[in-house]
Amino acid sequence: MLRRTFLQTTGTALAGTLLTDNALAAALAGSRKRVAMVGTGHRGLGMWGTSVLKEFGDQIEFVGLCDINPGRVATGKKMLGVKCPTFTDFDQMMKQTKPELLIVTTVDATHDTFIIKGMEYGADIVTEKPMTTDEQKCEAILQAERRTGKKVMVTFNYRYSPHRQKIYELLRSGVIGDVTSADFHWYLDVHHGADYFRRWHRRRENSGSLLVHKASHHFDLLNWWLDSDPESVYGNGQLNFYGKNNAFRHTHCRPCPHKDKCQFYWDITKDERLTKIYVDNEKYDGYHRDGCVWREDVDIFDKMAVQIKYVNNVQVSYSLTTYSPYEGYRISFNGTKGKIDAWIKEKQTWEMEPFDEIQVTTNFGKRELLRIPNTEEGHGGGDVRLRKQIFAPDGQDPFRQAARSRDGALAVLIGIAARKSIDSGQPVKIADLTSLKPQAQRV
Ligand SMILES: NC(=O)c1ccc[n+]([C@@H]2O[C@H](COP(=O)([O-])OP(=O)(O)OC[C@H]3O[C@@H](n4cnc5c(N)ncnc54)[C@H](O)[C@@H]3O)[C@@H](O)[C@H]2O)c1
CATH class of the missing domain: 3.30.360.10 (Dihydrodipicolinate Reductase; domain 2)
Structure with a gap:
């Protein structure tokens, strides 16, 4: 039961019972929806982390956070100010925390894995767009939804x-x-x-x-x-x-020898939030958020x-x-x-x-x-x-x-x-x- 409904429907009754504050807190805590998130990057932490906690923190609780980057998931936990455990292994998170709702905010081509497994573990799914990236993955998601009876919501804001x-x-x-x-x-x-x-x-x-x-x-x-x-x-x-349509290039902006002449030079370290999420966790996965726009790949x-x-x-x-x-x-x-x-x-x-x-x-x-x-x-x-x-x-x-x-x-x-x-x-x-x-x- 949602906290508000719980208070409305039980408030008068509770006034005359022997429920202690602790028991009430426990009852309320138990009624909050159990939510987990996979992919604790910029989108997950902002749109589906901080904002959801601010607006619906009395109705949901984060029971697990997962990211392939151990540094980023730890940063995410700190940024959200939540107490739940963090994971780099998705299956372990699902088995241990048993969420009712899973928020999928990973790299697009990986959404299908988490949407399908998430439903198989018994959770409804909130996935960022795009739901997936090819037609085979798309079909697999539709079939998994039919098979498990769970539901997929796509966040077309x-x-x-x-x-x-x-x-x-x-x-x-x-x-x-x-x-x-x-x-x-x-x-x-x-x-x-x-x-x-x-x-x-x-x-x-x-x-x-x-x-x-x-x-x-x-x-x-x-x-x-x-x-x-x-x-x-x-x-x-x-x-x-x-991409290849330029005479010069480098790996990423910070060490670039062409920064003085490149109109696309961008100093990520001027953005404190992005530095915390990405730069400070590069050592774990080598991912450069300020990659060169001229890379040949x-x-x-x-x-x-x-x-x-x-x-x-x-x-x-x-x-x-x-x-x-x-x-x-x-x-x-x-x-x-x-x-x-x-x-x-x-x-x-x-x-x-x-x-x-x-x-x-x-x-x-x-x-x-x-x-x-x-x-x-x-x-x-x-x-x-x-x-x-x-x-x-x-x-x-x-x-x-x-x-x-x-x-x-x-x-x-x-x-x-x-x-x-x-x-x-x-x-x-x-x-x-x-x-x-x-x-x-x-x-
Ligand atoms: N609706 C919108 O307007 C909007 C805006 C921005 C992003 N998005 C969507 O949100 C999603 C995330 O985008 P973002 O900008 O936060 O990217 P991001 O790179 O900041 O975050 C993605 C996170 O997923 C993690 N990850 C990647 N593969 C993983 C795996 N196999 N297992 C666990 N974690 C994994 C990465 O380490 C990273 O922390 C994308 O699908 C994107 O399309 C939607």
């Missing part, structure tokens, strides 16, 4: 921002009639975009490429907004800027274009560019009665305004500009709403934002299909990848 929620409402309102196509273009700048090429993400074997790691966020938004499943995908992609694309056809006949033109001077995106929904345009300027390079805009234009009609406040902390309050949906659900989900394994699968399958299409030069059908059958209306 992008769905929860007020601006995107408003777009969802407008599309459902019929103001632009039936949507027939969408144009979606996302720009990562030379800071944020470059960061993917510094880290483990630069290798397909870890991230599945940015078509999976990053674009799966965007593909999920499309699936959710358009309320249909993707049917076929065609992609183009190249590595034209980072980069094998992901840095510009991508994808055509998607949905089962409901909507067609989408999508692109992702990773070396823009500014950060943001633009999207247009073209309908039979009008058009919705929306755009976002991300914080890093723009002077922020306290709102994001949406323009609704009707055929032979008028143009209206809507301003959606964006000042609440954590993506306009979206992050908190997502965590509430997971850790204190009230059964309400008016915008159908809660994402399960099917949503996680369909988002990554578009990226996987695009990657395969780029490799083969042929369009790829989503139904050919796993046992999931795409539907005209999202189920």
Whole structure:
């Protein structure tokens, strides 16, 4: 029973009983949800560690933390201020701590192992996006979920921002009639975009490429907004800027002999938190968080274009560019009665305004500009709403934002299909990848 409910339902009764403070504390402690985490990096510790403890610390308790890097898991425990044991062996953690809920925040290509084993050990799963990185792993997750009866929740935080929620409402309102196509273009700048090429993400074997790691966020938004499943995908992609496309390179920024002339030089030691999480624990795994963006082993694309056809006949033109001077995106929904345009300027390079805009234009009609406040902390309050949906659900989900394994699968399958299409030069059908059958209306 949740602590609040426990207090509400038992408060009066307890006043007249002989329960001591200690017994009450024990009863309450026993009622908190037992949560474990695998992958105590930046995301795990922040979005799913500190924030969850702050907001739901009376309803959950961390019973175990696991990371392949023994230094990082010890750092994580200290940063979270929790008392639970730490592990480098996942099976040992699951056997010893028996969590009810497992949070998976490891490197993308390893998610499947922990999601599947986690359910087999009896836990429900909260996994960061992308749910996984190839179609075989995706199928294995779907089957394990069916077999174990446990559930997988995928943390698509992008769905929860007020601006995107408003777009969802407008599309459902019929103001632009039936949507027939969408144009979606996302720009990562030379800071944020470059960061993917510094880290483990630069290798397909870890991230599945940015078509999976990053674009799966965007593909999920499309699936959710358009309320249909993707049917076929065609992609183009190249590595034209980072990696081998430079005259000089080194291993990582700190010892680099080219730092004076490299515009991408970055001093990680100026960031105390990142230094504690990564630099101080390099000795255990040799991982450099400030890796050189020009390394020749980069094998992901840095510009991508994808055509998607949905089962409901909507067609989408999508692109992702990773070396823009500014950060943001633009999207247009073209309908039979009008058009919705929306755009976002991300914080890093723009002077922020306290709102994001949406323009609704009707055929032979008028143009209206809507301003959606964006000042609440954590993506306009979206992050908190997502965590509430997971850790204190009230059964309400008016915008159908809660994402399960099917949503996680369909988002990554578009990226996987695009990657395969780029490799083969042929369009790829989503139904050919796993046992999931795409539907005209999202189920
Ligand atoms: N939703 C979002 O907006 C968002 C933002 C950032 C990251 N993420 C996701 O969160 C996850 C973690 O990203 P991050 O930025 O924290 O990366 P990170 O490199 O900081 O953390 C990953 C951690 O996993 C550990 N790890 C790797 N392989 C492991 C294994 N086999 N067993 C145990 N631990 C292992 C690493 O040592 C590291 O501590 C990724 O899947 C990423 O896609 C999502």
